[in-house]
Amino acid sequence: MDEKFDCIIVGAGPSGATAALRLAGAGLNVVVFERGKPGSKNMFGGVLYSTVLNKLIPDFWKEAPVERHVIRKRFSLLSSTAEAAFDLSFNAFDSPPYNNSFTVLRARFDRWYAGKAEEAGALIVTDANVEDFIVEDNAIKGVKAGIEGGDVRADCVICAEGANSLLAEKSGLKTRPGPSSTTLGVKEVISLPKEVIEDRFSLEDGQGASFEFFGTALGGAAGSGFIYTNKDTLSVGIGVPISVLKEKGLKPNDLIEGFKGHPAVARYLRGGKTEEFSAHMIPEGGYKAVPTLVKDGLMLVGDSAGLLNPSLFREGTNLAMASGLLAAETVIDARAKGDFSARTLGGYAERLKKSFVIKDLLRYKDVPAAIGSIPGLFSEGPEAILEFLQGHFTVSEKSKDELHSEIRKAFRNKVSMKKLLLELYRASKALR
Ligand SMILES: Cc1cc2nc3c(=O)[nH]c(=O)nc-3n(C[C@H](O)[C@H](O)[C@H](O)COP(=O)(O)OP(=O)(O)OC[C@H]3O[C@@H](n4cnc5c(N)ncnc54)[C@H](O)[C@@H]3O)c2cc1C
Numbered sequence: 058m059d060e061k062f063d064c065i066i067v068g069a070g071p072s073g074a075t076a077a078l079r080l081a082g083a084g085l086n087v088v089v090f091e092r093g094k095p096g097s098k099n100m101f102g103g104v105l106y107s108t109v110l111n112k113l114i115p116d117f118w119k120e121a122p123v124e125r126h127v128i129r130k131r132f133s134l135l136s137s138t139a140e141a142a143f144d145l146s147f148n149a150f151d152s153p154p155y156n157n158s159f160t161v162l163r164a165r166f167d168r169w170y171a172g173k174a175e176e177a178g179a180l181i182v183t184d185a186n187v188e189d190f191i192v193e194d195n196a197i198k199g200v201k202a203g204i205e206g207g208d209v210r211a212d213c214v215i216c217a218e219g220a221n222s223l224l225a226e227k228s229g230l231k232t233r234p235g236p237s238s239t240t241l242g243v244k245e246v247i248s249l250p251k252e253v254i255e256d257r258f259s260l261e262d263g264q265g266a267s268f269e270f271f272g273t274a275l276g277g278a279a280g281s282g283f284i285y286t287n288k289d290t291l292s293v294g295i296g297v298p299i300s301v302l303k304e305k306g307l308k309p310n311d312l313i314e315g316f317k318g319h320p321a322v323a324r325y326l327r328g329g330k331t332e333e334f335s336a337h338m339i340p341e342g343g344y345k346a347v348p349t350l351v352k353d354g355l356m357l358v359g360d361s362a363g364l365l366n367p368s369l370f371r372e373g374t375n376l377a378m379a380s381g382l383l384a385a386e387t388v389i390d391a392r393a394k395g396d397f398s399a400r401t402l403g404g405y406a407e408r409l410k411k412s413f414v415i416k417d418l419l420r421y422k423d424v425p426a427a428i429g430s431i432p433g434l435f436s437e438g439p440e441a442i443l444e445f446l447q448g449h450f451t452v453s454e455k456s457k458d459e460l461h462s463e464i465r466k467a468f469r470n471k472v473s474m475k476k477l478l479l480e481l482y483r484a485s486k487a488l489r
Contacts, residue, residue: 062088062211064388065200066179067187067224069171071105071374073217075173075381076388077181078113081230083389087179088209089171090202091353092186099219100244100335103285103292104267105166106375107157109382114173118155122165124287125265126155132369133321135272136443140321151264152485157375160265160285160292166323189227190214190355196398197228197354208293213354213397215384217377218379220338222361230357231348236300238342238363238425240280243309244294245317247329251289257325266327269369275316276307279428279483282316284325293317293326294340298428309336341367343425344418350404350409358383364414367428368421376414383408427483434480441471 064080066073069091080087092098104127110117118126128150133142150156175181182202191199191208218224218415220239225231249257258266270282280297295313302309316322340346340363347363350356358364359377366372387405391397409415448464455463 058088058206058209060086060209061199062086062209062216063392064088064213065090065209065211066215066217067200068092068217068219068359068361069174069181069183070099070167070219070377071170071383072215072361072377073215074167074170074174074222075109075113075378076215076217076358076385077171077179078177079385080384080388081174081178083385084166084178085388088211089179089181090185090187090200090282091171091181091183092211094168094183095171095181099163099167100127100242101163101336101373102242102294102296102371103160103162103287104285104371104374105159105161107154107159107378108375109378110170111154111157113382116153118153120158120169122169123159123161124290125160125260125263126150127158127160127265127267128156129260129264129266131266131268132444133268133270133272135190135319135321136440137273138320139443139447141443141446146259147321149325158267160267161289162287162290162292175331182337187218187224190224190248195353197352213356213388213402214393215356215358215381215388216361217358217381218361220340220360222340222357225348225357225361228352228355228357230350230355232360234340234342234346234363236303237298238340238346239299240296240339241302241309241336242294242296242339242342243301243336244276244292245313245331246287246333246335247291247293247326248289248332249291249326249329253328254286254289254291260286269371270316270322271317271435271436272439273436275312275435276305278302278305278307279435280312282322284322290332291329292328293322296341298341299338305471309433340365341372341425343345343367344415344422347415347418350406351399352400353399354397354404356387356402356405358384364409364418366417366421367424368417370417372417376417379412379414380409383412383414434477434484437472438477438480441477444468444471
């Protein structure tokens, strides 16, 4: 390609497509390089958070391939045989803008979203893997895409390549995240008739549910499992830090099979057929793992910048879209000034700091370290708590006083109260 662009974007995921949509909408000459077809290489758990998208494309859900809007949220603690759950259902989330929470399948959603950027005027080049940057005087001046004529120049580059951030590392802005900052997500899409999903999850037409599971069902490993409802499929998966997989010698495939086989999970999947299996990395290092975000001619957005909320809220898509939008606003300013140096592009980092993106990452900055320091809460803790609850509700001819004193004793023999309370305190402090 001989043409020089105002901006090159690497990756057509939520962050890259948002930047492309905004820049093309402002009349800039933008090209997006995507190593596959939009969505073909992407997966995620399943809930798209859409505050930013709804601003860019008001009432987008009327045309976008969304599956269901989430009105029911359930958090479960699992032991190997039992479950304690906290189940929430909100009628207010059943009308526009549907709490900005929609289940989607990325293969469909990303294709649609990249199409909107294309309609706005962005050039999307598919099957084009960007291998490196063009660098002059330590400034990024373009990219080397692995296609014919793939050396392409631009005033600046937005790196939206996702969690496996090889280019961000090549740029020198980032080093390879450690195994405790990276979670491996493994997911299956399981088909079931629409009516079965609605009956099983107590949903009406269009309504969706997000179920999150913690505890011993993941082989006692720190991590979590999920079920999200689509129209006629379920997204079912687990996420476990790579450090934990290594330390415990666990195999992701065994973990997801164990999770699916847990009685509290299996009842939702009964009769379903696995249609897809995929795995992907999740950057869960939080605020402390966010690298320097800009250098001359370059900005990092979305997962490549580690912008993912690692707390119970599990938001990634909205942070990715927000960062893509703020990077695009900064490019528009830089073009007006005719200056793409780190000094001007630094406006992006300033905008992020003032937004919910960095504010939320800062608030939950201690979550990644806390997860590593509370192993008991993922193993003996849930077992002991659920055994205690089971004992509490067991009907017998012993007096309640006798029964309760027995189960308290058994509980104390199983777990160190001091350790459990300390771990609960650490977890609640990080998640507060
Ligand atoms: C198992 C799992 C569950 C998740 N669950 C949720 C959830 O429920 N809700 C939520 O909000 N977030 C969730 N996330 C996080 C969410 O998926 C990410 O935060 C979000 O996708 C980040 O968007 P992105 O555009 O930065 O990166 P990505 O979506 O990863 O997009 C990057 C794009 O860049 C392309 N690319 C990469 N390298 C190159 C290259 N060299 N050249 C050209 N193209 C390239 C890729 O093919 C891809 O299309 C989950 C993630 C995983 C893995």
